[in-house]
Amino acid sequence: MSHAADVRAHVPIATGRSATGIPTARLAVWWVLASEIVIFGGLIGSYVMLRLHHPHWAEEASHTNTVAGAFNTFVLLTSSLAAVLAHQAAEARNGPRAARFLGLTILGGLVFLMVKSFEWSNEIAHGFTIFRDVFWSYYYVTCGLHGLHVIVGMVIMGIVAADARRGRNLHRVELIGIYWHFVDAVWIFLFPLFYIAK
Amino acid sequence: MSMPAPAHGAAVAHAPESFWSRYVFSTDHKVIGLQYMFTGMAMALIGGFMAYVFRMQLAFPGQSVPLYGLVTAREYNALITNHGSIMIFWVSMPVLIAGLGNFLIPLMIGCDDMVFPRLNRLSYQIFFVSVVIILISLVVPGGGFGGAWTAYPPLSASAHYNHTPWGAPLWLLAVALEFVAFLLGGINFTVTVMNARAPGMTAMRIPIVVWMIVIASLVFMGSVGPLIAGAVMLFLDQTVGTQFFDPKAGGDPLLWQHLFWFFGHPEVYVVLLPATGVVAEVLTVFARKKLFAYKTILGTAIATGIISFFVWAHHQFVAGIDPRMAHLFTITTLLISIPVAEMLFAFIATLYGGSIEFATPMLWALAFIAEFLIGGVTGIFLGANATDIYLHDTYFVVAHFHYTFFPIAIIGTFAAITYWFPKMFGRRMSETLGKIHFWGTVIPFNLIFIPLFLTGVAGQHRRIYSYENFPQLSTPWLNHLAVIATVALIVMLAFQVVFLVNFFWSMRHGEEVGANPWNANTLEWAAPSPPPHGNFVTMPAVYRGPYEYGVPDRDLDYWPQHVPNQEELPRA
Amino acid sequence: MLEWLIPAASTSADEIDWLFAVIFYTVGVWFVVAQGIFFGLIFKFRRRPGVRSLYVAGETKDEKRWISWPHYAVIACDVVLIAGAIAVWRDVKQVIPPPDETIRVIAQQWAWTFVHPGPDRQLDTPDDVVTVNELHVRNGTTYEFELTSQDVVHSFSIPVFRLKQDAVPGRMIKGWFRPTKTGTFDIACAEMCGLGHALMPAALHIESAEEHAAWLGEHTAVAAAAAGSRS
């Protein structure tokens, strides 16, 4: 191996250590989720306060599309199932199978985003734009931030799946899965907040 | 010298590297730490220059400031806003947490690098982008943002009110990017300390400064989330015209204030804790004393971190919050004085029975305690809701704030730099120049801010570019106090030249030192000075706590953490 | 002790000054004692040849009392100060005594508008006196104020009253004061409100009952004439 390749492949001794018993990468994912909890918590918390403050927001909320929201919940739950099955396959060292399940998860993310864009274009066409009311500002920003997480998750998952197909970095299948389940769990709360409570 | 198996760190240490890959795009934690530190120092010069300009305006209103020119109200607002933002977000944070954390954590816990070196580099790169953006925001059309570092909407939300159509969003973008950089860095620090400790480095053997940086990272992580959400909302208000904080449409300006201070107050402890950690390290080494009540100090730090989440609204006593809530926040605020005071008591008790050497780092550490006490006791006036009605937004707040942040960000940083300089560059700084710089900084510092306590108590409000319109608040003796403060500031800034000369001269020409010039115990002194990529020649193991100084029945008065029990070091 | 630096002209000012003094002397004692011990230790344990440092871990109960006793003392002082702060805050901000008159204060970029109730002591009647950057009050009268803002956050600050309250757009905030001293004093904006933040001074005129009545008479006549010519 040449020196340059050696530098690139170099992994510090530190990364391999695990004084807590949790592998370093997974521990880091937990901390990422911990910091995400407060970001989404801040956004959702402010939304709940203002929602309870403004009685007219219930009227605004009645214009969201419950069917689309429910379908999206179903899609995300299904994609989570695929992600956890991918993890199971990865633990059995079956890279190609894990990659196929991750592909299903990415497909779920795509369907989610397509439903979302259908919803949004419909709502915007009916005059419910981000400027109409602070309720709609929260609706678009919260779902948008969540959607951004979906997109980021899909991109990373694509990279992980490509690796997994060749049997490389199989431990990452679990990590991206944990992140994906978190995105799913956030949606589980956004769904009643924006689609059911009216 | 025994080499470890060449598959790891040591082999890489000798790989040839270009200037760019070694100093600019390095993944070495020490290089990244120094990048943060140098960036922070450069920003400190910019922030200091801003202070000079607006202090000159306050002392000699309406006169042209040498090296700058006339100060308009718009420029004054932009200067104070960016002075505050830069000194907190681009000086204190990068130097104390990111700089020291990066440089020290792997060395002090005995590993070769951070667990995620490339994430670490990414964090610095994001930070660097935020530096570029904040500097650009100062020169865009309309000037830099001038709505105070707290950026209260609706003023900050609309160019219609603040007249800085570019400055305000760019300022907010820079702050948000800076948060992201430190979130990534904080996750890296936390995971490194949790997982990558050397064998034998149990939780109670970790040096206090490492604990402090980790606690600070966690406090930052827990408090910054809502403000990141708030920053997204405010940014949309500024750029696309949503109305999250516009009361006419049902938004609420107080929401931003709460989100800001929910982060803003813990932020004070985010920078305080690493500075106290530095003080603990320096005190023990130069007093040759075991740290008094290690576990208690750790407990007070954790308690401070937790209570800091319950005190934020004391910044808003007169901001229109419900007066009943103010009682709760007064109670929590005065409660937080208990762990902080106890930590200082433990530091003072550490001196008892010591053999104190007044080297430059020790002078800084002692000055930290003496000056921070003033900041602490004046905080009581502001934490008590009733006196805060009067003192809120006066120069008393400014003086109190600087009596806490100056010891933290400047005195603590100088203690750290003078103490770890031999480790960073393998050479000693000049003691004579160091002492000149110390007295030339600490004495003028007090002469700047003691007058400001008085002008504040006399009723002068902060953020006012000229008091000429207030007959009662621009009496001659108040003006004299303003002049004293300004002259002291100029003297203090002039003395920083001594530091810069000392720093850069010593980097090249200082006396060369070995691995452990201060006879200290912690692991970083077991590595060569300066440590190579990969840090240690042999990866160390740990046999005892970090503060075993003056142990009876030993020849040496120190006992490094990595030396096995049977082995004695040769006499120094 | 605050009166040494700035006059106290309201009942609230006296209470706040009292609390300020209580805190000052309490923390003053702490400060002197702590710095005294600190510098004493530094001097006593400076490095001397041949003297080795002691090995004190500070983990036993016996040693820990050197920090735990001060710790309890801090708690005791905190309790006293909290009680004082709560009592004064309750009087100054929380409980508004039955007012004799109500005035309306409207902040905007960059001016203060004051609506005085006029001779009938009622707001929203034709004899209201509206002034800009000029507030006239009668000595010894309890005033309630209703504070609003038209645009951004301002802060209604009267140093001699030790009064400060942010004016927040979208909400109406009430407070009160009772002047105790005649004279002319400064009113300022204490919250950053944009380019003209330093250009928001207003004058506070505290007048005796006769002076105030005369001023009101002058201005209600003008107001009535203006109203008459308009109708």
Add this chain to the structure above:
Amino acid sequence: MSSEAVHADRAHPSYVRIYLALLVLLAISLLGPMFGHPIVTLVTAFGIAIVKATMVAAYFMHLNIEERYVWYILFVMLGFVLVMFAGIAPDVMLPAGQNWLHLPITPPAPPVHH
């Protein structure tokens, strides 16, 4: 890394069964508002959201077999969010309080349907 070994050895629960349970819960949360009772809706909407999220965290994210303190980390963060909410809500959520009130606003008019 003993926990890694434990991970590899342990039998996976039937994820499909958990998934079906989640779908049943989703159906209940959709049926809840049909009773027309606000408290029932509240329970079926948010109570079930909490149950669903806990199930996803426990079984899909494997928190049930993860070190216990990861739960604590996440719950402490949730606790901070609750502290934030409790501190802010009295000012932002309530229409008025002691000595202050929110000035009324005009809600937007219903949109024009094309």
